[in-house]
Amino acid sequence: MARPQKRFTQLIEEIDRTPWGPAEQALVAEAVALAVELGDEQLEYEARMRQTASANMNGATDVMLNSFAWCLARHDADPQRFPADLEYGGADLMWQFKWMASSLRSSPAFSLDQIAAVLDDMEEHYRAAGLGISGVLTARFEDAWDAGRIDEAEALRVQLEATPRDDHSHCDACGRSQVAGFFAETDRDAEAIRLVEEMLEGGFSCGEEPEHALSRVLVPYLRAGRPDDAKSAHLRSYRLAKDNPDNLRIVANNIVFSALTGNEARALAQIERHIGWLAHDGLNVDAHFAALAAFAFALDRVTAAGHAHTPVRGADSPALIVFFEDHEGPWGAADLAAAAWASAERIGAEFDHRDGTDGHARALVRLRALADESYDVPIRSDAFVSSPDSTTPADADAWFDRVMDLAQFGAEHETLQALPHALAVEDPSKLAQLMSMRLGILIALDRADEAAELLPARIDALRAAGLDVQADLEQRLGLATFGLDTPEAAAALEDELATAASLPAWSRGDLAISRASLHMHADEPGAALDMAEIAARAFAEAGDVRLSNTTTLVAIAAVLQKGDIEAAAALLDRFLDQDDLSIGHRAQALQTRARVRGGSEAFVEGAADADEATRLLAGLGATKALAAAHLLAGALWEDAGDPEKAVTRYRVTSRLVAQEGGDQAGADFRLARAMLAAGDAEVAAELFGQVLESEEQAEVHAASRAMTASLLARALAASGEFGQAVGAFGYAAELFGEAEEHADQAVALTERAKILARFDENDEAIETLEAASEIVRKAPDAVGALADVLHNLGQAYGARQDDRAFALFDEVAALAQEHGAGWLLADVTDSRGRALAQFGRTEEAVAAALTAADGFAAIGDAGSAGGSELFAARLLAGDDRAADAVPIYRSALEHAAEVPPLRQVSALELGTVLESLGRHVEAAEVRALLDA
Structure with a gap:
């Protein structure tokens, strides 16, 4: 084990490269404890400075206040030994001052005098250190605003705007976000939106930005008639905020948005997911106030939507009694709404009593006023499940x-x-x-x-x-x-069956069907069928229709176990044509036929059967069975290529599993995958993130987590969140590597490289592709992955005039020819042409492009053929061979008949080339095509 001093140095280095969160908090706590054990106050100062920042980011207010006070006392006593700025890349002591007044203000347990003393102490330290007062003004502005002294806050905002920025001013992201929130609260929606959009356009971010800023302009976006922008802001804000309990206020804003936009089921799910956060930080009472008010508002909307008695999972936690008092049985939505309003009002009154204002009361009035507003912004992540036992x-x-x-x-x-x-x-x-x-x-x-x-x-x-x-x-x-199912039971049944002739018909049938079931368990379908036939005759003799039908289902199961799908399908069809089936038997037969049809790739017909089974089960109150039935229906619609219908079924599955227990991560994974296929990438990203978090907590196999991370990355990329997508693809590659899934690892790295190249991070992109090419060769049988990785690396080399590209193109072409992949052969030939053009080898490039075009055309891909021809024509035109380019442009036009963008570009360029050749009439004719 490392010596204590060396271990401390290792801890500090690890803290400084570890993201905020539980792992980082544990490292900080270990560093503080080790410094105390060593009795070295300078080392303890290093550790506690980091502890203050860590506690601020993770919502541990009591730890932050104590740590800051300890550090400030040491600094004031000996600023040489304990400097304000340790220059470790984190916040210095003067910067941390800004968090203190905000933290005191967040709990009514601290008096106005204590808050004022901290603000005055901060200003005194800033002036003594020769610092600008922008940071002090910001803290005083926050204090006035939070206390409800709006006129004073406005005056401080104006003063702050006129004060030069310095190293202790809020960063660009936080400053804009804070003022945007103030503007939104004071009915200056357009100005709030402007500030946030400036922040986004500038790429400004910070610890809780842009998620906080985005949450502040959700309602302004709605009121401005910009629902799509509001939805995108909400999904991004919530996705970024949902994993850190210190973001309770941000989550509260997003819950209000969900309720306000007709997404009451989503709002309820968000409340259930985050209600436990109320117990996270006992001193952040102002966030509790905001969350309780948001919960109450949303639950009122849930009640108005007809779900007053829907249980709110997690609300009955003993840790929440302080907020909702004791309650017999599960909390329903309506009752919890009333309790949340009462708790918010109580907390608000405590703040207003301390502050001598009505700021918190006015906040509740503003929120209640939203009851008169409603916006239709569908988000399909969650669904209500009406009680299936309707009668x-x-x-x-x-x-x-x-x-x-x-x-x-x-x-x-x-x-x-x-x-x-x-x-x-x-x-x-x-x-x-x-x-x-x-x-x-x-x-x-x-x-x-x-x-x-x-x-x-x-x-x-x-x-x-x-x-x-x-x-x-x-x-x-x-x-x-x-x-x-024991040998003794089977033997006893055989003995009774041997002497059963004297028994009543019903008893003979009972013996036979019991023995048939044991044969099924023993994988003896032939024997099971023989027994089912005996049972069927006996139950028919006894006149028991119910057990006759049960026997038929056992026989069908035996036929399926034998693998005779065609015979089983015929039996099911005849069975379902009967008019004497009970609801239970009909639902079971429909579900069985749905699976049979799915296995025969009759997905639409199978999905229809599964849907009918869910309808029947809903009337029986079969909630666990109903979840499985919706899952089957969703899977069949997904296989049928109709992800929209799959989404609808999976949403119900997810909610039922949440209520009844089961594989929540599995249900949400399917829902997210269907949403991604349906083009709802932003919501899919949120769900994949939740599934991945659940899988991490459950420590599921790395390969499963890798698949989730890979789909999360694709959803993020489709949502325009390319920076996060790069990280997610990288994480997926790590997990695939851990699972020794080399082909999938290489594909994940390739997708990461594509994004890097898109943003001109070409060196890193090529390094990533080179790593992928080494990895994919460990899985030579994964031909598709091998070809994709090598092709992409070849394209990257070609763009850099690196002649290693051509060997890779040759290898991909050989794979395409070996496996009869005509499209791939045409595509890599097109890539060869583009690489040759980079080397100035125009003749060869044109020849390769035209060969690619022929290949695409041969397999019916006219659009790609036209694209290759357009490239060849441009090369010729650029090489002063306009006349040679004309027929190739014309061919590209013909191939572009069903591809309007390609047709338009080809016509424009051909018209220009014809004009350069003095062929004006032809040029006019070609340009006329643009208006056709």
Whole structure:
């Protein structure tokens, strides 16, 4: 282990290169503890200066205040040993001063005198150090604004605007964001938007910017009639803010936006995701006020949308009792809204009492006034799920019917939940059936001990129903007729079947179907079919339609297990044509046929079956089963090439899984993937980010996380967030490398390089492609990846006049010829032509481009053929061979018939070339094509 002094140096270096967050906080805490252990105050000063900054960024206000006070005392006592600026790239002591007054103001526990003393102390230190007063004015402006002294804040803003900026002024991002927020609050929407857009255009960013600034102009954008800009701002702001509890106020602004724009389900999901943040920083009470008010406003909208009793997950946490008081049972939306308003009003009153103003009361009035505003800005990340059990059974007999349907579908958990409501039936035969269902489900759920305890009650129910023979049979067999899968149970069933001729028909059928089920578990579909046939004859003789249909479904499952898809499909079609099917049996058969059709690539028909199954299940209250049914429907619509319909189904799946438990990350991954395919990249990026976070917490396999990170990167790139996309592709490559998925790793690096090249980061792009080319050769069977990586590297070399390009083009061309990839061969030939042009080898370049055009045309890609020809024509025209270029331009025009942009460019350039040749009539004719 490193010596303590060396370890401290290592810690400081690691802190300074680690992003803000839990890992960085842990390193800082270790550094402080080590310095204290060493008894070295100078080292402790180094560590605590970093601790103040870390605590500020991570929302640990108490740690920040204590750390700052310790450092300031040391600095004041000996500024030589403890300088204000350690020059480590983080905030210096005078800069940190700006956080102190803001932190004190954020809790009504601190008095006005304490806040004023900090502000005066700050100004005294600034003047003593010869610093400009811009930072002091900023702190005083924030204080006046937050306290509700608006006139004073406006005067300070004007003074601040006229004061020269210095090294301790707010950065460009924070300064614009702060004033934009003030403008928005004082009804100067246009000025607020202008400042934020200036910030974005200038590329200014900081610790919580641009996400805070974007959240401040959401409502101004809406009022300005710019819903698309508002949506983009919201999605970007929320995506950047959602992982740090210190961003509670930013998240609050985004929740209000969701509620205000008809996205009540999204608002509810955001509340559930972030309500626990209220307990994160006990001193940031002003953020609690903003969040509680936002929650209340949004939950009022949820209530107005018809979901007053929808549970708000997480609201019943013991840590939140201080905000909502104790509550019996889960909080519904309407009740929690009232509690949140009351808590916000209480906190606001405490602030206003301290400040001697009505600033917080006015903030609540402004927020409540938004109840009169509404905007239609659809965001499809979340959906409400109306209670599927829309009609509650009226009595025990109606509950019996419900239980039967649920059991016949196979909804085990929902059947167990509904069973107690049906046990009051008076008909003993119905009670016996209910007991049978219960025993079978307990066995299926591996709860055989519970089933054994209930078996005597089943036998008693049979005797009460006058079914003594069946009672005697089950007394002999124990749990064998309920699916117990043991050698002893199978043997007992065989023995009884051998002497079953004297038994009633129903009992013979029960024995046969029980044995068929065990054959299915043992992967013996032929034997299962034989038993199902015996059972079918027996149940037909007994006149039991329900169990006859159950037997048919078992037979269909056996046929599928044998792999005879065609026969199974025919059986399903005939079965579903029957008019005596229960809802449960019909839903089960539809879901089975949906899977069969999906496996046969009849995706649309399969999706229609799955949709009908979800409709039937919704009426049964089968919530867990309903989630799986929507997932199946979504998958089939996705396979059918209709991501829009897939999104609709996956949204419901996600919400049901959230309510009932299950693979939330899996459901959201599918939803995000469908959204990306449907062109909704910004929301997809948000969801992929959530899935990746969940996978990181669950420590799932690196390959799975890599796939999520890769799709996140694609969504970010499609959203125009290229900087984040570069990082995400890099992270995906790391994870693919960890999983030794070399082809995927190389592809991720290639996509990263493409973005880098787009922004002229050519050196890094080529380095990345070179690394990818080395990696992809470890997976020679991944021909597509190998060709893509080598092709891109060749193009990059060609653009730099590096003749290594041609060997790579040769290799890609050989792969294309070997695997019959005509389009790839044409494409790499086109790339060869463009590289040759970079070397000034015009004749060869033209020949390659025309060869590529022929290749594209041969496989029906007229647009690409025209593109290659246009390139060749330009080379000739630029080489003073205008006459030779004309026929190639004309061919490009013909190929561009269905590609308007290419047609327009080709016509314009051909017209110019013809004019240069003095062929004015032809030039006019060509230009006339532009108006056609």
